[in-house]
Amino acid sequence: MKFFNILVVATTTASALSLSNYFASFNQQHQQQQQQPEILSLASTKPIPGDSPIELCDAEIKHLVQFDSISITPNPPTAGQNLTFTASGIVDQDIVDGAYVEVDVRYGFIKLIHQTYDLCEDAAPKVDITCPLKKGKQVITKDVEIPQEVPPGKYIVLARAYTKNDELITCLTATIVFPAA
Numbered sequence: 763m764k765f766f767n768i769l770v771v772a773t774t775t776a777s778a779l780s781l782s783n784y785f786a787s788f789n790q791q792h793q794q795q796q797q798q799p800e801i802l803s804l805a806s807t808k809p810i811p812g813d814s815p816i817e818l819c820d821a822e823i824k825h826l827v828q829f830d831s832i833s834i835t836p837n838p839p840t841a842g843q844n845l846t847f848t849a850s851g852i853v854d855q856d857i858v859d860g861a862y863v864e865v866d867v868r869y870g871f872i873k874l875i876h877q878t879y880d881l882c883e884d885a886a887p888k889v890d891i892t893c894p895l896k897k898g899k900q901v902i903t904k905d906v907e908i909p910q911e912v913p914p915g916k917y918i919v920l921a922r923a924y925t926k927n928d929e930l931i932t933c934l935t936a937t938i939v940f941p942a943a
Contacts, residue, residue: 810832811829812833813833814832814833814936815834815937815938817934817936818932818933819933819934820930820933823933825930826854827853827931828851829851829932831848832848833848840908841911841943844905848902849901851899854897855925857893857925859893859894860882861880861925862880862924862926863881863885864877865919868917868919869913869915881893912940914940917939919934919935919936920934
């Protein structure tokens, strides 16, 4: 359960809460910047059972987490409403101090966030857990507030988590479209 809470922070809270810091100046910055499109490198993706846009990325590589299912409600997410995230799966080994997650959030081709978080130091306190994260079957449900200020458009979230020895814990990606009001 502990690992999945951190993963939820990486894939949903990081995007939802961190994005709110950008929304006040987003339109002004967008008009001032002309960026070349960058392609998100995902190698290969595979759907995860359940009701969500979240997919396993880097699917050809062994992951230390095997997901049984991931579901979100509502699907698709709605600006200004809480999002309930439910995940189940198996963690193959204990995750200890030094593990980290790289998070990228894009609005179309514009990179909004590129941040590396220490799973135990940065993310764990936000979800009231401690390390090491024990191996075995895990099931979690987490509610995340989606800010009302989310501009309409297509968001791409990518989170790759690694052990302290750079073994891939998991790679998750999602494309979420917030419609115009």
